[in-house]
Amino acid sequence: MNSVHGAGRAVLIAAALIAAVYGMARVDLVLRARSAYLEGEKWTEWSRRPELKKAHFDAELAAREGELSRELAKGKLDRAAYDRKAGLARFERDQAVAESSLKYAYVWYQTAAELFSPPENRWSVLARAKMTETRALWKKELEAQKIPYQDYMLE
Secondary structure, rough: OHHHHHHHHHHHHHHHHHHHHHHHHHHHHHHHHHHHHHHHHHHHHHHHHHHHHHHHHHHHHHHHHHHHHHHHOOOOOOHHHHHHHHHHHHHHHHHHHHOOOHHHHHHHHHHHHHHHHOOHHHHHHHHHHHHHHHHHHHHHHHHEEEEEEEEHOOO
């Protein structure tokens, strides 16, 4: 009788462990979907308020230039290397500012909706709805800029 009781206990423990792993995986997916959805929201806001996007990337550039200046002052970089790296950092900032915010918003919503579900969750449902809206805005942006595209290119 003791071995039957021990086997039943082992089955219960195994079931509890399986349920815990499933629960943790579900929570992880929901949190990742939320994070991706919120990134999409940030990029959507930047499409409406490009000055916020520029301020963000200007701050990143200032931080990078500060690091490079410290390396130059410590003698870890010579002036030519500093100029090259600072020029590259400015170029990367300019590219990031010029890039379509709607494109990035769409990709983040798509990530939340498709990569982090199933299981279906609040964030993936919201993201799926925002994908449709954002894709339409992105198409209008491309058309306004006279950039040719095919629908499959936006996936």
